[in-house]
Amino acid sequence: MRMAKLFGRTVREVPADAEFPSHQLMVRAAMIRPLGAGIYTLMPLGYRVVKKVEAIIHEEMDRIGGQELLMPFVHTADVWKETERYYQIGPEMARFEDRAGRDMVLAMTHEEVVADLLRTDVNSYKQLPQIVYHLQTKWRDEPRARGGLIRVREFTMKDSYSLDVDEAGLEESYEAHAEAYDRIFTRFGLDYIKVGADVGMMGGSKSEEYMAFSPHGEDVILICPNGDYAANREVAIYQQFPASDAEMLPLEEVETPNASTIQGVADYLDVPLEQTAKAVFFMAGEQFIFLVIRGDLEVNETKLRNALQVSDLVPATTEQIAAIGAVAGYASPIGVHDATVVVDESVAKARNLVAGANKEGFHVRNSNVGRDYEADLIADVAAAAAGHLCPVCGEPMVTRRAIEVGNIFKLGTRYTEKLGATYLDQNGKAQPVVMGSYGIGVGRSAATAVEQYHDDKGIKWPISIAPFHASLLSIGKDEDVIATTDALYAQLGAAGVEVLYDDRNERPGVKFNDADLIGNPIRLSISRKTLDAGEVELKLRSDDNSINVPLDGIAGHVRELVDGMLAELQPVG
RNA sequence: CGGGGCGUAGCGCAGUCCGGCAGCGCGCAGCGUUCGGGACGCUGAGGUCGGAGGUUCAAAUCCUCUCGCCCCGACCA
Incomplete structure (x- = not known):
């Protein structure tokens, strides 16, 4: 991509309403633009990031046998009435009537729709198990949308649903997702932890959240320093204080x-x-x-x-x-x-x-x-706090703030029973399908990466989800320099390196600063000086130092560098 | 939902108390100089001051209503 033609401009001023680093930087880097509270346009640069996040999710979901489909964003209210969530959920669900006066809702999630599909398309144990997933828009009218893509009202979520004949099957599907999620978040480069979460009172038997550490996280996690226990504060337990054996004194x-x-x-x-x-x-x-x-x-x-x-x-x-x-x-x-x-x-x-x-x-x-x-x-209804003892080993626990980027949830038969989504088992007996549901916030994952990887100059994307592998800057107006950079741009592209080529007629400082802001992991700069030496300046966004490398063979060299950086984010095993 | 704050040019803001020509910086366009870490000079375009109603000779400014956005709170009585 040539930057002179890029739609969207970087801005110097920090937007007045942006509090978090990811919010400020993504707006400044022309990755997102707000339309209203918690509603964003993904600009070309930001959408490239999201596409990469989605590609990784696709690969890993397909790897565990997930089948992608696409369920609607607008739902008839009927299925939501059948599970009674239509009445239980408050104003965070958007409701409207179509022209015929039928009740409609905007999707907040898709359990109901999946269960509805089961009624027509799954009737036999022979058709199970299955994992279906999609990447779809959700609308949740949060009371306080804030923080750029971290807490929005309209967002894209990967949600998958496992469909099994029994609890044992669900356990396998759940574990498969746990493994896939570990691979996904590792590939994103996120520093995260899986924690026990609130299963709620409605039938779910187990739920865990994938929490990415960030001082701006809305959740607080209790962690045992020995690694024996980690849980969201909403559900965290702790070793109870010893009972007092003091005499009861008079009131x-x-x-x-x-x-x-x-x-x-x-x-x-x-x-x-x-x-x-x-x-x-x-x-x-x-x-x-x-x-x-x-x-x-x-x-x-x-x-x-x-x-x-x-x-x-x-x-x-x-x-x-x-x-x-x-x-x-x-x-x-x-x-x-x-x-x-x-x-x-x-x-x-x-x-x-x-x-x-x-x-x-x-x-x-x-x-x-x-x-x-x-x-x-x-x-036990007390909130666990830092210093409370680990329920497993008794070591004092610490707290850390984190952002929930994914969750996995054993739903059981709650929805399938209510909607009559049954299959016939080997004995010809109708049984409710056992369901699990599993979510990943797509935009939130991207924004969380920014929270974890940035400095005062801008974003430092992990290469797996960076908008481009490299920024290429021509320094100065020298015609030889420009011709060489043009040629290198073509060579890099041919070598499979994704390049954002800053071909604008701008001063060097502007180009360097925008490259830092946008945060592609590799930066290549060519000037009269480096050209005379037959070299290119190569600098990593994650490193303060730069080196000059020979122009000759640079495309292959960069390609290897990219592959090496990607390999570092590959999950082991 | 409770409390507070803010809506003035694409972005960041001043002007509002005390009514009297709508401003500044960045960005944008043109010309010139400049060119390895957000240059400089000159010229210029760009705003029904969130919206509606009212008061007044006169409203960004005062009054009423309304819409939007942000922050804090919505367990410790």
Whole structure:
């Protein structure tokens, strides 16, 4: 590609609304352009990256026997009504009516459509197992789209669906995907980890996420330094604190004026946070949830939802808190009514905690579960934090932020049962197809690579997904230089090297800076000086130094360099 | 959904408090000089000031409504 003809210009100014490096750099490098919040055009340079991401995904999906198809982006609402997600999913699903007044939705995912296909096209165990996949647009109306391609509303996702006769088959399909995903993300060059994730309460039996490390990630992962455990904070467990064997002391009311926060109480009474019990209030529909947790811990709402088997959980209002007899700021379960009391294990294992007295300005010392109040449910609902002990080996865990670039999920028969997607087994008996679903964010993977590979000058693409292998710059207006660069451009192309040729009539500084910004891994520059020496300057984007190499045989040399760089990203085995 | 901020030329911004010719930098076009890390000079094109309504002799500026975009929050009472 000749840059003089390239559609899209690089820009010097950082866009005012771009926060993340990937967002800023991809806009500046003319790879993406926003149309609206969370909606982007992929410009020619950006689309080349996405095409490479997709090509790698194709190769690896085909490798495990996946068959590509293409399911529609616009769905009739019928199938979504059959699985009831039409009613369960909120405003993030776009709904509209066609001209005849039929309910329609824009695809957020394709489980329903796959299950629908099964009804007509799979009726026998002989037709299973199968893996189907596609790369298709999704629309999810996120409450807060932000961060360029990392969190968008319209995006392309690779989603695949495994179809098996039983759990054992699903296990095989799941593992095949796990292997394919490892190969895919390795080939992207991403620094990532596979972690345990929330399976949700709806039938899924196992789910894992592929998390790429980034300080701008929206997820927090707990990691055991020994490699024994890694999980999303949404579900991360930790080795529980040892149970206290202290004597239960008599309950004692103490005045705590103006100490309405747990930290304030601990400071005022001069006790550590671990010796306090704090109250957190939720409404699960009409049910009041009174949660008690150790003062130093935070609630993990996902764990709480799972423990309670509810999907709808919102913070209670001040009025609702007062209605059960609790006093906000000075609350404890002692003496409250009409509330489901959930006690975190941290509190159940502790003794003699400071808690609220349900009286403005007062707390109690030495509260104990079972003696002073009863728990309706004792469960682990605390968010794991850095320093908490690995549930496997007991080593203190660390936390890291990460971006979810893929997930694999054992769905089971949830969708196939609801939609009646059954096959006949060897005994002629109808059985629901056992499904798995597996996603990869295409644009997000590309943007995540930028998050991981950039400096203050621009992007440093891994060669596997770089828009071009090399940038070729002609330096100066010397006609010999231009003629030589033109010739080299042709030679490189013939050698199978993808080249972005900066043939613009620009000053050297402009060309160097744009080459750095766009971030192709190899840079070749020819000037009067190098030409006189019969050489080309060769510089890697990942390296600060450049070397001059002979013009003679340069195309073959670069080709070898490209192959070598690609080989480094090949998964082992 | 709650709170805050911002919409002025392709991009980044000033002007708004205190109403009175719509500006600056980058980019863009032309000419000249320059040419290995975002050059310089001169000339020029480009904006119904997000939109609608109102107040006024006069509105980017004041008032009302509306649309869009961004940030924080939406567990610790």
